[in-house]
Amino acid sequence: KQEVTQIPAALSVPEGENLVLNCSFTDSAIYNLQWFRQDPGKGLTSLLLIQSSQREQTSGRLNASLDKSSGRSTLYIAASQPGDSATYLCAVRVDSSYKLIFGSGTRLLVRP
Amino acid sequence: EAGVAQSPRYKIIEKRQSVAFWCNPISGHATLYWYQQILGQGPKLLIQFQNNGVVDDSQLPKDRFSAERLKGVDSTLKIQPAKLEDSAVYLCASSLTQYGSPLHFGNGTRLTVT
Numbered sequence: 001k002q003e004v005t006q007i008p009a010a011l012s013v014p015e016g017e018n019l020v021l022n023c024s025f026t027d028s029a030i031y032n033l034q035w036f037r038q039d040p041g042k043g044l045t046s047l048l049l050i051q052s053s054q055r056e057q058t059s060g061r062l063n064a065s066l067d068k069s070s071g072r073s074t075l076y077i078a079a080s081q082p083g084d085s086a087t088y089l090c091a092v093r094v095d096s097s098y099k100l101i102f103g104s105g106t107r108l109l110v111r112p
Numbered sequence: 113e114a115g116v117a118q119s120p121r122y123k124i125i126e127k128r129q130s131v132a133f134w135c136n137p138i139s140g141h142a143t144l145y146w147y148q149q150i151l152g153q154g155p156k157l158l159i160q161f162q163n164n165g166v167v168d169d170s171q172l173p174k175d176r177f178s179a180e181r182l183k184g185v186d187s188t189l190k191i192q193p194a195k196l197e198d199s200a201v202y203l204c205a206s207s208l209t210q211y212g213s214p215l216h217f218g219n220g221t222r223l224t225v226t
Contacts, residue, residue, distance in 0.1 A: 032212065043217035089155075099157060
């Protein structure tokens with residue numbers, strides 16, 4: 001059974017810092033992995049999607065990497081800003097059933 | 113492009129009452145999902161539609177939850193009767209294809225059962 005874990009559960013950093021959010025999954029047989037952002041009281045916004053054949057994806061100050069063999073993905077945020085404060089969730093699409101399974105998220109606070 | 117629309121935004125009901133949520137996906141998106149998100153947790157899939165057919169409803173409590181997508185566009189999710197543990201945010205999402213394209217979420221319906 002696929003399980004997705006995100007550590008830490010919460011993170012507080014000063015503005016301008018580069019930071020890394022971690023996502024680990026127990027079964028390496030995945031179809032793709034997606035990173036989302038969730039603001040309080042809102043739905044999820046898709047940030048990056050990495051197909052299983054890819055190693056990384058970039059969008060602006062965000063870079064996501066995928067290492068299937070070790071069951072890990074990281075989301076790198078460069079030069080963090082207070083507007084980056086949100087909960088970041090990763091989700092893996094399981095190869096066998098194509099079901100999308102979410103982690104519990106990392107709640108990020110960027111202090112001015 | 114217009115996003116995924118959901119209504120209502122908030123709903124408060126007493127236990128044993130019934131409630132219904134509505135979702136209108138992004139135009140042209142064949143796949144529609146209903147997720148339940150309990151505070152502090154990631155979303156959990158309740159049901160997935162491909163056009164108007166059910167792909168996965170393995171985690172839908174079928175004794176009290178039902179969902180339909182009659183014309184392959186809008187969808188409704190119903191709970192009858194509600195329990196206290198159903199208090200959560202119910203998120204609707206859609207995607208262009210079933211597997212390889214990103215999900216787009218609505219803002220959700222926050223349900224409180226008292």
